[in-house]
Amino acid sequence: xxxxxxxxxxxxxxxxxxxxxxxxxxxxxxxxxxxxxxxxxxxxxxxxxxxxxxxxxxxxxxxxxxxxxxxxxxxxxxxxxxxxxxxxxxxxxxxxxxxxxxxxxxxxxxxxxxxxxxxxxxxxxxxxxxxxxxxxxxxxxxxxxxxxxxxxxxxxxxxxxxxxxxxxxxxxxxxxxxxxxxxxxxxxxxxxxxxxxxxxxxxxxxxx
Numbered sequence: 001x002x003x004x005x006x007x008x009x010x011x012x013x014x015x016x017x018x019x020x021x022x023x024x025x026x027x028x029x030x031x032x033x034x035x036x037x038x039x040x041x042x043x044x045x046x047x048x049x050x051x052x053x054x055x056x057x058x059x060x061x062x063x064x065x066x067x068x069x070x071x072x073x074x075x076x077x078x079x080x081x082x083x084x085x086x087x088x089x090x091x092x093x094x095x096x097x098x099x100x101x102x103x104x105x106x107x108x109x110x111x112x113x114x115x116x117x118x119x120x121x122x123x124x125x126x127x128x129x130x131x132x133x134x135x136x137x138x139x140x141x142x143x144x145x146x147x148x149x150x151x152x153x154x155x156x157x158x159x160x161x162x163x164x165x166x167x168x169x170x171x172x173x174x175x176x177x178x179x180x181x182x183x184x185x186x187x188x189x190x191x192x193x194x195x196x197x198x199x200x201x202x203x204x205x206x207x208x
Contacts, residue, residue: 025204030197034165034178043176044068044078045173045174046078046173048170049087049090051090052086054171056118065080067199072206080106081162089123089128096109102151165180175205
């Protein structure tokens, strides 16, 4: 009986281990390879828009970017870049997001920028500027930096990479410059299973 008990315990442990291991990735299912040079350092890039309702859900409800960032191996960078093809103030929001990155205040202004864009409250850069002021960035800081050399460079980087990767829809995640996560190929059994598979796919692609 003891021998049988030991065998059953070992079998159950093996089944449990197998069940929690991520399924092997399949080209064309969980990810798509792209014809780009591999990044010099491990990196994950998300393209998004404050106007995009799916981006809002990814960020504010499902917390996918946060979970991806927390799961990354040491030495892997995570960047979020704004795109220009959604919404009437998209170019101004791309510049404002560049300013947020340059100042290191992304987490402070992100909720307000999402809320304003989702509710279509932005009619000019002045409206976007107010979000920064409401979140502790002075008018002087905003005005002196919004057209600075550093911000201009970050605006160009966002636009250039979005064009290079031929981003046409968001949210869109790229790993090491070589792989695009394919959300249509991930589990849709539940929100939790989708989020878990999304994060696991990014982690596995970093190993390829």
